[in-house]
Amino acid sequence: MIEFKHVSKSYGKTEALKDVSFQIKPGEIFGLIGHNGAGKSTAIKSLVSIIEPNSGEILIDGNPLHENRMAIKKRIGYVPDSPDMFLKLTATEYWSLLASAYELKEDLYQKNLHYLMKLFDMQEHKHSTIQSFSHGMRQKTFVIGALLSDPDIWVLDEPLTGLDPQAAFDLKEMMKRHAEEGNIVLFSTHALEIAQQLCNHIAILKKGELLYDGTIEELKSLNENQSLESIYLKMAGRDAQDNVKSQGSSEGGEHQ
Amino acid sequence: MRWTPTLELIKVNLIYSNPQIVQKKRKKEGKGEKTTEIYKSVLLQNVILFAVFLFLFGSLFLFSGLNFTQYPGLTSTNLFLFVLLTFLQGMNSVYNLFYQSKDLINYLPLPFRQSEWFVAKFSVLMLTLLPFLIPILGIFLIVGIQANRLFIGVVLQALIFFIFILSLLFLLLVVLIHYLSQLPLFKRNKELFQTIFYTISSIGMFGAIFIISNRNTAASLPGELLPDSKSVPFFVNFHTLLVDPFDKQALLELSLGLILLLFLVVLLFKVIIPTFFNDQLNEQTTAVKRSAYKSGVQEVKSRSLEKTLLKYNFGLVQNATLITQQISSTVIFPIIFLAPQIINGLSFEGLPLYYWKSFFWAGFVFALFTVNALSIVSVIISLDRENFTYMKSLPFSMKSYLRFKFWFAYGLELILPLLLSIVIFFFTHTPLLFAGLFISGLLLGMYCISLVYFVRDYRLLELDWQTITELFNRGSGAFGRVISMFVVMIVGGASTAGITVLSSLTGTWGTMLAIGVLALPILIGGGLTLYYKKKFWSKFEIS
Numbered sequence: 001m002i003e004f005k006h007v008s009k010s011y012g013k014t015e016a017l018k019d020v021s022f023q024i025k026p027g028e029i030f031g032l033i034g035h036n037g038a039g040k041s042t043a044i045k046s047l048v049s050i051i052e053p054n055s056g057e058i059l060i061d062g063n064p065l066h067e068n069r070m071a072i073k074k075r076i077g078y079v080p081d082s083p084d085m086f087l088k089l090t091a092t093e094y095w096s097l098l099a100s101a102y103e104l105k106e107d108l109y110q111k112n113l114h115y116l117m118k119l120f121d122m123q124e125h126k127h128s129t130i131q132s133f134s135h136g137m138r139q140k141t142f143v144i145g146a147l148l149s150d151p152d153i154w155v156l157d158e159p160l161t162g163l164d165p166q167a168a169f170d171l172k173e174m175m176k177r178h179a180e181e182g183n184i185v186l187f188s189t190h191a192l193e194i195a196q197q198l199c200n201h202i203a204i205l206k207k208g209e210l211l212y213d214g215t216i217e218e219l220k221s222l223n224e225n226q227s228l229e230s231i232y233l234k235m236a237g238r239d240a241q242d243n244v245k246s247q248g249s250s251e252g253g254e255h256q
Numbered sequence: 257m258r259w260t261p262t263l264e265l266i267k268v269n270l271i272y273s274n275p276q277i278v279q280k281k282r283k284k285e286g287k288g289e290k291t292t293e294i295y296k297s298v299l300l301q302n303v304i305l306f307a308v309f310l311f312l313f314g315s316l317f318l319f320s321g322l323n324f325t326q327y328p329g330l331t332s333t334n335l336f337l338f339v340l341l342t343f344l345q346g347m348n349s350v351y352n353l354f355y356q357s358k359d360l361i362n363y364l365p366l367p368f369r370q371s372e373w374f375v376a377k378f379s380v381l382m383l384t385l386l387p388f389l390i391p392i393l394g395i396f397l398i399v400g401i402q403a404n405r406l407f408i409g410v411v412l413q414a415l416i417f418f419i420f421i422l423s424l425l426f427l428l429l430v431v432l433i434h435y436l437s438q439l440p441l442f443k444r445n446k447e448l449f450q451t452i453f454y455t456i457s458s459i460g461m462f463g464a465i466f467i468i469s470n471r472n473t474a475a476s477l478p479g480e481l482l483p484d485s486k487s488v489p490f491f492v493n494f495h496t497l498l499v500d501p502f503d504k505q506a507l508l509e510l511s512l513g514l515i516l517l518l519f520l521v522v523l524l525f526k527v528i529i530p531t532f533f534n535d536q537l538n539e540q541t542t543a544v545k546r547s548a549y550k551s552g553v554q555e556v557k558s559r560s561l562e563k564t565l566l567k568y569n570f571g572l573v574q575n576a577t578l579i580t581q582q583i584s585s586t587v588i589f590p591i592i593f594l595a596p597q598i599i600n601g602l603s604f605e606g607l608p609l610y611y612w613k614s615f616f617w618a619g620f621v622f623a624l625f626t627v628n629a630l631s632i633v634s635v636i637i638s639l640d641r642e643n644f645t646y647m648k649s650l651p652f653s654m655k656s657y658l659r660f661k662f663w664f665a666y667g668l669e670l671i672l673p674l675l676l677s678i679v680i681f682f683f684t685h686t687p688l689l690f691a692g693l694f695i696s697g698l699l700l701g702m703y704c705i706s707l708v709y710f711v712r713d714y715r716l717l718e719l720d721w722q723t724i725t726e727l728f729n730r731g732s733g734a735f736g737r738v739i740s741m742f743v744v745m746i747v748g749g750a751s752t753a754g755i756t757v758l759s760s761l762t763g764t765w766g767t768m769l770a771i772g773v774l775a776l777p778i779l780i781g782g783g784l785t786l787y788y789k790k791k792f793w794s795k796f797e798i799s
Contacts, residue, residue, distance in 0.1 A: 048365035052534060073367035085362040087720055088271055088278065093294075100264035101366045129282065131720070 001025050002047065002153070002184060007056035009042050009208075016042040017053065018208040024186060024201065029179045031199035032188040035236060038205040040188035041081055044157050047186070048078045060153070074102055077146035081157035081188075083138035087131035091122065091141045094130060095148060102149035109148065116144040120167055135162040143171060154178060156187040160194060172198060192228050206236040257371045265368065265376035270295040272359075273380045277301055302383050306390050313391035317398050324399045325499050329484040331399055332491035335392050339425060339491070342388040346429045348453040348725070349384045353377050354430065355437050358722040360533075370529045381426065389425070393418045399498040413501065417494050424513060427520035434528050438535075451579075561652065562660070569664045572639040573632050575724055581630045586672040598683045605685035610766070613773040614756040615690040619677075619697025620777045621748035626673050627705040629737050633665035634709040635727045638718050645719065655796035658714075666706045673698055700777050707784050711792050 002024040009017040017039045024030040032040040045051040047058055049069055058065040060072050086094050099109040117123045120140040130138055139162045146154065154175065160168045175185045175198060189195055195202055196216055204212040212219060212235060216228065223231045271278050271294055281297045317324070317334075324331050354377060363373055396417050400410030436442055442449050487495075490513065496506035573579070627633060637644060637658070647657055677698065681691045716730040728737075758769055 045365075050361060050364045070367055070369065073365065076365070078365045080365075085359070086268070089268060090282075093268070093271070097264045097268055098366065100261040101368050103258070103261070103367075 001059075001061055002186070003057075003059040004043070004047075005057045005059065007043070007046060007053045007058060009039075009046060009051060009053045015208045017046070019056070020205075020208070020210045021056075022203050022210065022213045024184055026182045026184055027179055028201045029175055029185045029187070029199050031195040031202040032186070032205060033190075033192065033195055033202055033232065033236075034188075034205035035190075037207070038236070039208040040205055041157055042208075043205070044078075044081075044155055044186070044188055048076055048155055049073060074149070075151050076153045076155055077149065077151035079139070079142045079146045079154075079156045079159050083130075083135065083142045083162075085130075088129060090127050090129050091133075091144075092126045094141060095145055098145045098148055102151075104149050112148050112150060113144070116147055119170055120144055136164055136167070139163055140167055147174070152183045154183070154185045154187070156185070158189060159187055160189070160191070192232055196228050204232065204236055211235050257369060257375065261368055262372040262375050265372055266379045267293070267295040269376045269380045270298045270383070273298060273383055298383075302386070306386055309387050309390045310394050314394035314398065317391075317394060323402055324395070324495075325402045327484045328492050328495045329487045331395060331495040332488040333485050334395055335421075335491040335494060336488040338389060338392045338395075339421060342385050342425060343429065344456055345388050346381070346385050346425065347433065347456060348450075349381055350429045350433045351437070351450060351453050352723050352725055353381055353384075354532075355433065364533065370533050371525065374524075374529050374532070378426065382422075385426075386422075389418075389422060392421065396494065396498060399495055403499045405498075405501075409501075410498070413498065417497075420510075420513070420517070421494075424517050424520070427517065427524060431520055431523055431528065434532075565657070565660050566664065569636070569661065572636070573668065575639075578630075578632060578635070578724060581728075582632055582668075583672065586626045586676065598680070602683075603685045604687065604690060607687065607690065608760070609689075610759050611756065612690060612693050613759055613770055614752060615686075616693040616697040616777075617755050617773050618752050619694035619699075620701035621697075621744070621752055622673060622677075622694075623698045623701025624705050624744050624748060625741070627669060627702065627709055628741065629709070629712075629731060630728045631709060632668050633662070633706040634713050635724070636661050636665040636710065637713045638716075638721065638727050641719050641721070644717075653796070655793060658796060659793075662706070662710050665710065666702065669706055670699070670702055673702070697777065700781050704777070704781050704784050707788055711788055714792070 004020055004022050007017055007020045008015070020039070020043065032043060034040050042051060046053050047065070049065070049072075052066075060068070060075070063072065065072055086097075089097070095109075095113055098104075099113075104112075117126060120143065122137070122140055122144065125133065125137060130141055133141065139159070143156075143159060143163075146156070156175075159171060163171065172194075175187070179185050179200075187198075200215060202212070202214070202216055202219070203210055219231060220226070220228065223234070226234075277298055278294050281294055322330070354374075360373075393414055396414035397410060400414055401407070403410075436449070490509065493506040493509045496503045497510070500506075640647065648654060674695065677691075677694060680686070681694075686694070712731070718727060718730060721727055755769070755773060758765075760766075761769055
């Protein structure tokens with residue numbers, strides 16, 4: 001289980017996360033939804049140890065992240081929001097680096113790599129540099145890297161951006177299967193239809209504040225006969241009203 | 257620390273340490289199944305480089321004809337100078353590698369230990385600094401061999417001493433830069449400190465090489481005893497132990513160095529490394545947030561294209577390191593060479609007219625001296641980063657775009673040398689004709705050298721650089737740069753001196769010299785223009 005407990009993070013005067021708390025249970029596909037600058041990436045980067053929150057705590061199965069970074073990092077497969085790193089390495093060199101970090105046994109590495117390369121149609125490009133790839137191919141490279149060690153927690157920051165329809169479909173199926181096996185998938189997205197399609201638990205963020213934490217069904221039952229898009233825009237869009245937040249917290253079980 | 261991940265990290269860092277070789281090798285191999293592990297090429301190239309340096313400096317010392325066993329002072333001074341040279345170069349490298357490197361953020365989410373990341377970075381630091389330090393291995397070997405000791409023993413002892421100095425130097429550098437970077441003053445003035453490191457490195461390197469090469473060329477005939485210089489404390493112990501491996505005093509003094517080494521190891525692994533990632537965490541993320549908004553093209557308003565490009569290019573060159581480099585490479589050496597002469601009353605007033613050739617030629621040579629791989633014109637295209645690719649998509653001619661860039665950089669390159677020349681003309685009472693000819697030579701020389709380096713930038717184009725030093729180190733790197741500076745200095749200086757001596761010639765020889773002095777720069781300029789018109793500018797005709 002992943003727990004965010006009163007996590008806050010600010011960059012100078014800008015508060016990227018304001019006292020955010022939520023829990024993600026095993027078997028859940030958890031979607032972080034919000035506009036640009038809502039705090040989705042900051043939350044994700046805090047979880048994957050890129051950012052140190054100013055206050056609050058992140059726990060994985062009850063273990064504080066800051067005390068068990070190495071062990072927790074090994075349980076997480078992370079796909080960053082912009083696949084523009086390690087550009088001078090070939091895909092194989094990058095995957096080999098990850099395999100060594102996750103201490104993957106050679107035979108398991110080869111087996112997983114073969115499966116993932118085939119799935120994402122990357123065999124022909126394995127010796128090309130990441131720099132030479134299109135956005136989608138870079139994304140595939142990092143998705144393969146994240147899944148290589150078969151970690152139980154997947155943290156995917158906008159994972160479907162740039163993927164071709166087949167790869168996007170395959171990844172979504174893999175996410176579902178991974179959660180069904182009792183693991184956790186956390187991903188951020190702007191695309192509400194994808195959240196609706198995949199998530200059994202969502203959190204809506206706006207300017208660092210958690211506006212909603214619960215299931216899509218619960219959210220829809222609070223706003224009958226409305227599409228998810230109009231509910232979301234009512235909460236987080238231009239005309240969002242503060243009372244929505246209070247409505248959410250008074251009526252829903254886990255809602256804030 | 258785990259070995260397999262550390263080795264993988266070292267491989268990755270090696271690949272990043274020399275993108276040029278890697279790119280060439282990859283191109284050669286294509287996408288086939290049989291790709292060699294590319295880091296081996298980088299490693300091999302470096303090993304060859306070290307061997308060449310070891311051989312070159314070893315020969316320099318060996319053929320100086322001195323019996324170094326009798327020169328503890330000279331030996332220890334040379335050791336000290338090479339260590340100092342490496343230290344000065346290392347300050348900038350350590351800061352760039354550990355505290356300015358933008359790749360740390362990519363490693364943070366991965367299960368690598370901080371010590372593993374550190375060791376990998378050390379390997380790159382080693383490759384960067386070894387060429388500067390390797391001559392001391394040569395010195396150790398020569399002293400040991402000249403002491404008529406068992407060869408194997410000498411090699412072993414030389415290697416141990418070398419590794420000892422190398423480790424001590426690296427640790428001192430990392431600890432010093434770490435604690436410097438923690439100072440509030442440093443944090444507030446990062447750019448300034450980076451500039452200071454860079455300037456110290458550049459000037460220090462040149463200065464130390466200058467002193468070392470001067471000291472060794474002044475060697476005497478074999479067998480002739482020169483007075484020895486004063487021994488440098490601590491360093492002299494290496495000499496003593498190479499001559500007499502059991503000298504108690506020297507062993508005792510070196511063991512103090514060993515204690516310092518152990519202390520630094522503990523400090524590094526117990527204090528610095530464990531907090532390093534956390535210290536850098538916030539710095540990195542805030543920096544990323546801030547830099548995301550920095551882009552020249554965003555400021556395009558409805559003004560003329562030239563004005564927009566001018567503003568955009570001015571934005572590109574506003575880099576502290578680049579500007580300092582520009583100033584130091586233009587101003588410092590003329591000041592070092594000319595300031596004492598000017599103070600002593602150097603005056604060109606009333607100089608016979610036939611010296612006009614020297615002024616024209618000197619202007620041309622001065623221009624060649626001020627532009628190198630670190631100049632604005634040598635990086636102006638790469639400074640575009642990904643904007644360069646984007647520019648290609650815009651509806652204007654790439655040829656005009658690049659031409660604009662070239663003349664913009666040429667203009668900037670000219671400012672300082674011109675100002676400096678005017679100041680020197682003023683102090684040396686240079687007649688107007690001579691001043692005009694010097695400036696003509698300067699304009700022409702600057703055009704030639706700028707064109708060469710501008711095309712070189714396109715040839716070695718690097719758009720996803722992390723720090724500007726990556727651009728500076730393209731091609732033959734720091735050592736190549738210093739060597740080319742020396743060549744320009746020696747050839748340029750000798751030819752200027754030759755022309756000055758021969759200036760008074762009259763008759764056919766005098767006319768030939770005059771024609772030659774005028775024609776050669778013009779021919780070089782014309783030739784380069786035609787050559788690059790065909791080989792470079794024509795590539796952009798269609799766009």
